[in-house]
Amino acid sequence: MPSPVPETDPSAAAAEGPSSSNPNPNPSPSASVDAMDAWHWDERSCCAAAADDDDVTQPQFAAEAARVPYVGDKEPLSALAAEYQSGSPILQEKIKLLGEQYAALRRTRGDGNCFYRSFMFSYLEHILETQDKAEVDRILVNIEQCKKTLQSLGYADFTFEDFFAIFIEQLESILQGNETSISEEELLQRSCDQMISDYVVMFFRFVTSGEIRRRAEFFEPFIAGLTHSTVDQFCKASVEPMGEESDHIHITALSDALGVPIRVVYLDRSSCDAANPTVNYHDFIPSSNPRGAISEQQDSIESSARQQTKPFITLLYRPGHYDILYPK
Amino acid sequence: MLDVSRVQKELAECNRDQAISGVGIALCDGGSDLSHLTGTISGPVATPYEGGTFRIDIRLPGGYPFEPPKMQFITKVWHPNISSQNGAICLDILKDQWSPALTLKTALLSVQALLSSPEPDDPQDAVVAQQYLRDHQTFIATARYWTETFAKRISVDIEEKVQKLVEMGFPEDLVRSTLKSVNGDENMALEKLCSS
Numbered sequence: 001m002p003s004p005v006p007e008t009d010p011s012a013a014a015a016e017g018p019s020s021s022n023p024n025p026n027p028s029p030s031a032s033v034d035a036m037d038a039w040h041w042d043e044r045s046c047c048a049a050a051a052d053d054d055d056v057t058q059p060q061f062a063a064e065a066a067r068v069p070y071v072g073d074k075e076p077l078s079a080l081a082a083e084y085q086s087g088s089p090i091l092q093e094k095i096k097l098l099g100e101q102y103a104a105l106r107r108t109r110g111d112g113n114c115f116y117r118s119f120m121f122s123y124l125e126h127i128l129e130t131q132d133k134a135e136v137d138r139i140l141v142n143i144e145q146c147k148k149t150l151q152s153l154g155y156a157d158f159t160f161e162d163f164f165a166i167f168i169e170q171l172e173s174i175l176q177g178n179e180t181s182i183s184e185e186e187l188l189q190r191s192c193d194q195m196i197s198d199y200v201v202m203f204f205r206f207v208t209s210g211e212i213r214r215r216a217e218f219f220e221p222f223i224a225g226l227t228h229s230t231v232d233q234f235c236k237a238s239v240e241p242m243g244e245e246s247d248h249i250h251i252t253a254l255s256d257a258l259g260v261p262i263r264v265v266y267l268d269r270s271s272c273d274a275a276n277p278t279v280n281y282h283d284f285i286p287s288s289n290p291r292g293a294i295s296e297q298q299d300s301i302e303s304s305a306r307q308q309t310k311p312f313i314t315l316l317y318r319p320g321h322y323d324i325l326y327p328k
Numbered sequence: 329m330l331d332v333s334r335v336q337k338e339l340a341e342c343n344r345d346q347a348i349s350g351v352g353i354a355l356c357d358g359g360s361d362l363s364h365l366t367g368t369i370s371g372p373v374a375t376p377y378e379g380g381t382f383r384i385d386i387r388l389p390g391g392y393p394f395e396p397p398k399m400q401f402i403t404k405v406w407h408p409n410i411s412s413q414n415g416a417i418c419l420d421i422l423k424d425q426w427s428p429a430l431t432l433k434t435a436l437l438s439v440q441a442l443l444s445s446p447e448p449d450d451p452q453d454a455v456v457a458q459q460y461l462r463d464h465q466t467f468i469a470t471a472r473y474w475t476e477t478f479a480k481r482i483s484v485d486i487e488e489k490v491q492k493l494v495e496m497g498f499p500e501d502l503v504r505s506t507l508k509s510v511n512g513d514e515n516m517a518l519e520k521l522c523s524s
Contacts, residue, residue, distance in 0.1 A: 158337040159429055198394055202428050209429070240427035242394060 071121045071191040072107040074326065080105055093277045094267055098316075102265075104326040105316060112243035115250065115315070115322045116204040121191045122313045122324050123260060128174040128187055136171055142259050143168065149210040149257075163203040166196060201242065208250050209239040211257035222249050245320065248282075255284040261311035265325055267318050285309050330390055335362045335432075342433040347519035351436040353386065354492065363388040367399070367436050370515050371479065372444040376471035377405070380479025381514060384439065385415075386432065396426030397435060404478040406471040408448040408457035417442070418452035480512075489514045493521065 081095045106121070108114040127136060143164065150160055170190065173182050182190070190196045212219045216231040223234045226249065238244045255262050265281040314325040339353055346352040350370035355361065367384040371377030383402040389395045399422055401415030409418040421430060421438055451457035460467045486507065492514070493503040498521050506524075510516040 155429070156341060156431065158334060158341070159431060162331070162334065163428070202394075205427070206429060236427070237425055240429040241425050242427065243424075 068107065068109045069192045070109050070117055070194075070197045071188060073188075074104050074106050076104055077102055088269070090269060090277060091267065094279050097277065097279050098265070098267070098325075101327060102314070102325045103328045106324040106326070108323055110321050112245050113198075113201045115246035116201040116254075117191065117197060118315050118322045118324045119204065119254065119262065119313060120197070120200045121187070122315070124170055124174055124187055124191075125184070126312050127171065128182075128184060131176055133175060136175060139171070139258055139260070140168070142257065143207075146207045146210055146257055149214045150206060153210060153213050155206075155210075160203075160206045163199050163206060166199040167203040170196070170200065198242065204254055205240055205242070207257045208246075208253045209235040211253040212239065212249070215253075215256075219249060219253065246322075248284075251284050256286045259286045260313065261285045261309050263311040263314045264317050264322075265314060267316055283309075283311055285311070330363050330388055330392055332362055334393060335388065338432050339365075341431070342436075347515055347522055349433070349437065350515060351433060351440060352515070353432055353436070356385070358491070363390075363392075365432070366402070367432070368514070369436055369440045369443070370513075371475060372440060375444055376468050377407075377443045377475050377479070379513075380475040382443075382479055384436070393428040393430075396422050397432060398422075399435065399439065404474055405443075406456055406467075406474040407443065408446045408451045408453060408460045409442055410456075411453050412456055413453075416452055418447075418450060486512055489517070493517065 077095070077099050081092070081099070084091050084095060106118075108117045108121070126132075147160070147164060151157065174187060175181060212223075212231060212235055220231050223229065223231055226247070227234055227238065229237065234249075239250060251262060251264065254260075262284045263281055264284065265279060267279070270280055314327060316323045316325045342349075342351065342353045350372075352368045353365050354368075356364040356366045365386040365388070367386050369382045369384065371380035371382060380403070382405060385400045385402050387398040389398065399417055401410055401417065404412065404415070406412055410416070417439060419438060419442055421427075421435060446460060448457040448460045456467070459470070489507060489512065490500065490503050493507070494500050496518075498506075502521070503517070506520050507514070507517045510520060
């Protein structure tokens with residue numbers, strides 16, 4: 001892997017060391033994604049020799065951009081099987097199982113924003129197909145709450161208002177009957193448009209950060225377990241910057257804040273009982289009253305309500321990356 | 329395409345409480361290019377930078393606010409995380425930890441905080457960092473000397489400060505006498521002018 005920092009700079013070389021090891025033990029042919037993430041990490045290897053970094057990494061950015069759009073076309077699930085045909089037998093077996101329930105997948109670019117982009121497209125596509133006006137009205141109320149949350153946390157309006165406006169604009173444009181209503185093709189095109197796509201990603205990052213900070217007491221132990229950092233440090237370092245990857249903390253926060261359930265299907269080496277393999281999934285179901293404190297009693301009522309809510313967004317997780325799955 | 333309206337809002341917001349925050353932003357050389365700005369930071373108290381006013385060249389790339397602002401000290405400064413040669417700054421939020429949720433003001437405040445809390449283990453200037461770690465007394469003395477020499481050059485740009493304060497709407501003779509009474513410290517002068 002080419003190092004973006006000149007060898008002659010000792011401080012930069014030292015800083016680059018740990019980040020150049022690939023943290024993904026999965027030797028499967030999803031290597032394209034892994035390699036991308038690896039140089040992405042590499043690119044951030046600090047500090048010294050900043051000007052030189054750009055020259056080396058920018059052609060790579062361009063190459064990656066040409067290869068995978070922000071949001072790709074729908075592909076049959078067999079495309080996934082083809083990707084792993086010389087890979088681990090356990091994963092092949094799991095893909096077979098996936099094929100029983102899911103018909104297609106849609107890839108997103110592995111640039112650290114894939115969870116948000118997958119969520120964006122999947123949610124907007126759902127609204128476009130169902131024309132569920134009630135759902136749009138519902139999420140708009142939540143978005144308004146998110147705005148108030150950020151204001152009460154001390155964020156200046158101008159730092160987030162443009163990002164909110166762009167997402168609301170997309171929502172409105174997919175409802176038919178509006179003068180500006182758009183087609184599925186146009187939705188895909190917009191999701192691949194750098195300006196629109198990045199603005200919506202940043203909108204989600206604001207919403208996620210606001211929710212984590214608002215319920216800092218709830219999220220604090222999870223964050224401490226994952227990164228040994230404070231809630232504030234975590235939001236600043238792992239939520240708000242573009243390109244920072246998401247895990248269950250981010251997904252929980254975004255799902256709760258917007259009130260949108262999300263199913264994540266895990267294609268990894270968990271539950272590797274070779275005789276009887278299963279594909280794990282987890283449903284992130286927003287609590288019905290995420291704004292207030294939840295008593296234990298309420299919680300048990302909710303858990304019965306939870307079982308009835310089936311997520312309409314399904315994401316496929318492979319270590320370090322999210323794509324969109326389509327049920328049969 | 330630079331988000332012009334956002335930059336304008338940032339400038340207004342930052343300069344509203346410049347006297348309190350100790351950081352300010354203006355168009356570079358009184359020009360009209362919103363992508364080239366000059367920031368000022370007052371040296372934090374109880375540091376070798378106290379009393380100094382440090383100028384920072386700010387260039388906004390077309391991708392701002394998705395890309396970080398490029399910031400570099402114009403005023404020479406002796407600090408482990410700032411190049412003594414060219415003023416380049418080693419600060420995570422100006423690189424991979426930048427977020428559109430941050431602003432020019434928060435970035436300048438972070439640079440100001442960096443002046444208070446050097447991180448010699450992650451240096452920009454290896455020579456300064458070595459001195460910071462091995463001969464702290466000499467480091468303090470050198471940093472203070474550089475502040476005295478480079479960050480307090482009053483007479484050179486006094487006219488510029490006068491002009492800036494006059495542009496804010498204060499009468500010129502009052503600006504001159506106030507600046508004189510605070511030894512040319514622009515921020516203190518502004519504070520005085522605002523409270524009088």
